Amino acid sequence: MEELRTALTVGFAAIFTNNILLVYFLGMCPFTSVSREVKTAMGLGFAVIFVMTCTSLLNWVAYHYVLVPLELEFFRFIMFIIVIAAFVQFVEMVIERFSPVLYANLGIFLPLITVNCAILGVSLFMVIRDYSFIVTIAYGFGSGIGWLLAILAMAGIRQRMNTANVPEGLQGPGITLIIAGLMALAFIGFTGVLS
Amino acid sequence: MTNGEQAKTTGGIMVQGLWYNNPVFRQILGICSTLAVTNVVMNTLVMCVSLTLVLTFSALTVSALRKVTPHSIRMMVQTLIIAFYVIIVDVILKGYWPEMSENLGPYVGLIITNCIIMGRCEGFARSNPIWPSIVDGFSNGVGYSMLLLVIATSRELLGMGSILGYPMPYFSTIWDKWTIMVMPPGAFFALACTIWLCRSFKPREEAK
Numbered sequence A: 001m002e003e004l005r006t007a008l009t010v011g012f013a014a015i016f017t018n019n020i021l022l023v024y025f026l027g028m029c030p031f032t033s034v035s036r037e038v039k040t041a042m043g044l045g046f047a048v049i050f051v052m053t054c055t056s057l058l059n060w061v062a063y064h065y066v067l068v069p070l071e072l073e074f075f076r077f078i079m080f081i082i083v084i085a086a087f088v089q090f091v092e093m094v095i096e097r098f099s100p101v102l103y104a105n106l107g108i109f110l111p112l113i114t115v116n117c118a119i120l121g122v123s124l125f126m127v128i129r130d131y132s133f134i135v136t137i138a139y140g141f142g143s144g145i146g147w148l149l150a151i152l153a154m155a156g157i158r159q160r161m162n163t164a165n166v167p168e169g170l171q172g173p174g175i176t177l178i179i180a181g182l183m184a185l186a187f188i189g190f191t192g193v194l195s
Numbered sequence B: 001m002t003n004g005e006q007a008k009t010t011g012g013i014m015v016q017g018l019w020y021n022n023p024v025f026r027q028i029l030g031i032c033s034t035l036a037v038t039n040v041v042m043n044t045l046v047m048c049v050s051l052t053l054v055l056t057f058s059a060l061t062v063s064a065l066r067k068v069t070p071h072s073i074r075m076m077v078q079t080l081i082i083a084f085y086v087i088i089v090d091v092i093l094k095g096y097w098p099e100m101s102e103n104l105g106p107y108v109g110l111i112i113t114n115c116i117i118m119g120r121c122e123g124f125a126r127s128n129p130i131w132p133s134i135v136d137g138f139s140n141g142v143g144y145s146m147l148l149l150v151i152a153t154s155r156e157l158l159g160m161g162s163i164l165g166y167p168m169p170y171f172s173t174i175w176d177k178w179t180i181m182v183m184p185p186g187a188f189f190a191l192a193c194t195i196w197l198c199r200s201f202k203p204r205e206e207a208k
Helices: A002-015 A028-033 A038-070 A073-098 A100-106 A109-114 A117-128 A133-161 A173-188 B002-020 B031-036 B041-064 B071-096 B098-107 B109-113 B115-123 B130-160 B169-173 B184-200 B202-207
Strands: none
Touching: A002 A133, A028 A133, A028 A173, A028 B031, A038 A073, A038 A109, A038 A117, A038 A133, A073 A100, A073 A109, A073 A117, A073 B071, A073 B109, A117 A133, A117 B098, A117 B109, A133 A173, A173 B184, B002 B130, B031 B098, B031 B109, B031 B130, B031 B184, B041 B071, B041 B098, B041 B109, B041 B115, B041 B130, B071 B098, B071 B109, B071 B115, B098 B109, B109 B115, B115 B130, B130 B184
């Protein structure tokens, strides 16, 4: 019971006050490059939620049942990256087999997720903060939702920004970062809702 | 003659990495760590040295192995090479400087997924001899470090009134500290302004 409560708190914190993107700056590359359109942002966001939840689970098991007994903790970087790459490859194969339509829509984004630092970041945070199995599920899922929220909001704002008159030099990444800064300010407003 | 010519091309590669093709403000790569570790100058220095080392040695190794690496699994090989050097850096940091290792948290490990390293290995080292690859990796690392240090100095100065932990005369007394600068939003604003400044210099240089 106590653990469930911790899991819920950690999950909600991961969405708002500890947003993986706006507070820990992970997954910035796709955030700046794939946030031009709401539809594609949404597709990538859902893929990230799925991969993030599953890989953090797999990595938890791999870390606690393989690396810790063997005392090979420093080996975790290679372990995690292999698990993530293998999982993404596997998901790609399954989707291609059973739903070619979804595969065509997601095809470009799935391999990109392998090098998304947010995915590896969640696994590393889970190790550093010593989360239990259930808390890890909540944390991976919450982080994914937080990432989706942030990229969706950004895509919506950028669609409106198309007609705005932005000074040269600030166009593109510059203005995106300023908007992200304002969004981070807004998310800081959630501090105090959850401790 | 060959010596002079090589020096010229070496210089050319360096200028590319340091300014015209700077990983941070031209290619917008690796900005995760740019934003995350720049609140205190000391953390930034350690991060810059780690990244430059990993980048230089990964470029060296990828370039040395370029003729024996099968084309189809080269991404996997590159990732493993990078991960190998990151583990070395991580173990050294943990052993000799545990507090710094704790300050940087997962960001040392995240050098593996830093797009700058993968980008340089894939875009340059894979198809070039060893020496130019080392130069390219090193100058890209220094180009990244330059920008990070500018951002870190301004953030620490405006946010806490100190540099490297030493209080600065004007900023620690009369200056009203902008706490927001050491918080996450400050990172976005500082990077955006730096990119703005650096990109605005471009037209003047081309006119010359």
